[in-house]
Amino acid sequence: MNNNSNNNFTxxxxxxxxxxxEVLDILHMKKRIQQxxxxxxxxIHYTEKSGFFTVVDDVTAPTGKKKIRKCSEEKLWxxxxxxxxxxxNKNITLQQVYEKWLNWKTTPNxxxxxxxxxxxxxxxxxxxxxxxxxxxxxFTRITTLDLRTWAESLMKKYxxxxxxxxxxxxxxxxxxxxxxxxxxxxxxxxxxxxxxxKLNKSLIVSKPTASDESQVFTDEERRQIKAMVYEDLxxxxxxxxxxxxxxxxxxxxxxxIGECCGLKWSDVKDNRLYIHRQATNEGVKNxxxxxxxxxxxxxxxxxxRILEDVKAFNKEHGFTADWIFQSNNPDYDYRLSYNxxxxxxxxxxxxxxxxxxxxxxxxxxCISILLDNPKINDRTVQRFAGHHALxxxxxxxxxxxxxxxxxxxxxxKALAL
Numbered sequence: 001m002n003n004n005s006n007n008n009f010t011x012x013x014x015x016x017x018x019x020x021x022e023v024l025d026i027l028h029m030k031k032r033i034q035q036x037x038x039x040x041x042x043x044i045h046y047t048e049k050s051g052f053f054t055v056v057d058d059v060t061a062p063t064g065k066k067k068i069r070k071c072s073e074e075k076l077w078x079x080x081x082x083x084x085x086x087x088x089n090k091n092i093t094l095q096q097v098y099e100k101w102l103n104w105k106t107t108p109n110x111x112x113x114x115x116x117x118x119x120x121x122x123x124x125x126x127x128x129x130x131x132x133x134x135x136x137x138x139f140t141r142i143t144t145l146d147l148r149t150w151a152e153s154l155m156k157k158y159x160x161x162x163x164x165x166x167x168x169x170x171x172x173x174x175x176x177x178x179x180x181x182x183x184x185x186x187x188x189x190x191x192x193x194x195x196x197x198k199l200n201k202s203l204i205v206s207k208p209t210a211s212d213e214s215q216v217f218t219d220e221e222r223r224q225i226k227a228m229v230y231e232d233l234x235x236x237x238x239x240x241x242x243x244x245x246x247x248x249x250x251x252x253x254x255x256x257i258g259e260c261c262g263l264k265w266s267d268v269k270d271n272r273l274y275i276h277r278q279a280t281n282e283g284v285k286n287x288x289x290x291x292x293x294x295x296x297x298x299x300x301x302x303x304x305r306i307l308e309d310v311k312a313f314n315k316e317h318g319f320t321a322d323w324i325f326q327s328n329n330p331d332y333d334y335r336l337s338y339n340x341x342x343x344x345x346x347x348x349x350x351x352x353x354x355x356x357x358x359x360x361x362x363x364x365x366c367i368s369i370l371l372d373n374p375k376i377n378d379r380t381v382q383r384f385a386g387h388h389a390l391x392x393x394x395x396x397x398x399x400x401x402x403x404x405x406x407x408x409x410x411x412x413k414a415l416a417l
Contacts, residue, residue: 029078036081044076052076056083058140061188092186094142095135098125098171101178109287117171124168130154139179140187147172147195155203165204169196212400214355216365219401222251225348233313242313242336243344245306246325250341250359252303254366254385256289257359261338263324271304272296275386281331281338293386367397 044054051071058066068083070076098121106114125131130153134146151169160168172192179186217225229244246260253260253273262279274296277286288294299307310324319326325336332338341359349356363385370381371393382393400407 029081032081032085033077036077036084039084040080044073046073054080056080091138092140093136094139094172094175095126097139097175097179097186098135101175104178105174120167121171124154124158125171128154130157142191144191144194144198147192148198151195152200152203155199159203159205161205161207163207214357215361216368216399216401217251217354217357217361218403220403221352221354222365224352228348228351237316240317240328241340241344242310242325243340244348245310245313246336246341247345247348247359247362249303249306249310249325250362251366252300252306253297254363254370256293256363256386257338257341259288259293260341260359261325261335264322265324266322267324268299268307271299273299273303279335279338284333284335288386290386290388292388295383295386297384364397364399365401367393368399368401371398372401 040054040056042054042056044052046052050069052073052075053067053069054076055065055067057064068076068079070079102114102117102121105117125135131150134142134150137146151172154168155165158164158168169192173190173196176187176190176192178184180188180190226248229248232239232244249255250257250260255263255275256278258278258280259275262277262284263273263275267274267276276288276294277284278288279285307324314320314326317328319328319334321334323333323335326334327336327340328334329337345359345362346356367381367385370376370384371378378390378394382390385393385397387393402410
């Protein structure tokens with residue numbers, strides 16, 4: 001009998017009670033262990049207390065080494081085979097971590113946020129030459145110094161204020177938080193947080209405080225805008241846009257433009273307005289920006305008059321949809337375009353010869369007016385605005401609406417003896 005026959009006979013005797021699949025699994029495991037033995041450069045140790053143990057190279061560990069310990073030598077080699085042959089995270093790149101994190105983060109309810117993240121990724125990472133080397137580098141080999149050097153090079157190029165800084169580096173921070181989670185365990189700690197503490201803070205530009213006149217309309221400007229809106233409705237009776245009336249409605253309700261575009265007539269009940277959806281040119285969401293934005297507010301007498309004018313406008317132009325502010329454009333489901341009020345307001349500001357302002361400044365004007373009224377509690381204004389925190393209302397929606405001449409007169413009177 002030749003050697004091959006002897007080997008086959010031995011193999012058959014050894015596995016004669018096993019299924020073929022089981023035999024193949026055992027042979028596969030033996031092959032993996034042999035491969036691991038060629039890759040593992042360190043000694044195997046044994047003590048009665050610790051069992052069998054050794055170390056492997058691990059750049060993510062504080063010492064650069066990771067200890068592996070098992071109760072038997074066979075199990076230790078199984079673990080080493082898994083480490084050397086199955087550890088797919090060893091060479092995973094930052095770009096691949098980003099893709100895993102974004103897939104984990106994406107839900108049916110955060111599509112807009114995901115779009116913003118993807119836009120920032122393309123701008124500051126994927127299409128940015130300064131980031132190309134970093135995003136292709138194995139994630140576990142990126143050092144704190146790598147991150148600091150990269151971040152400061154971006155900051156020198158883009159000169160970010162605090163808001164832009166957040167847009168640039170929130171992605172890297174959240175990728176590290178994801179990768180260092182104990183259930184993901186691509187790395188053991190968030191190296192970005194260490195790098196961020198050492199960044200040159202002088203590279204963050206201090207953005208000047210926006211002037212009050214750029215954030216809100218004065219009472220006189222509101223009166224002039226109202227007059228111009230109705231003049232235009234009279235002069236251009238065939239125009240198919242109620243954007244001017246929508247602007248006046250924003251002054252009375254303090255709505256976000258998306259909330260206003262998503263309003264239906266069924267949202268008006270007993271002179272109150274119920275806000276529970278928002279719209280863009282892409283469609284309508286049956287939810288508000290935040291849980292606090294789901295609210296109902298009283299309609300002022302002026303707001304009620306504006307709604308009557310909107311009804312008359314819709315009837316005159318043959319608009320029969322459920323939306324309050326309508327158009328003849330089927331692409332927007334016959335809603336008034338998300339941008340219509342912005343275009344109209346720019347034209348009105350130009351005629352007023354005042355600073356260009358967006359529809360959101362109508363919201364700021366409305367809320368600022370309410371905050372100025374001593375008879376209205378700030379908490380009432382907070383709920384009216386749909387803010388989660390009172391500090392948001394007070395810090396970002398309180399502005400001086402008087403003209404400089406009126407401010408000077410008020411100061412003069414206040415200081416007079």
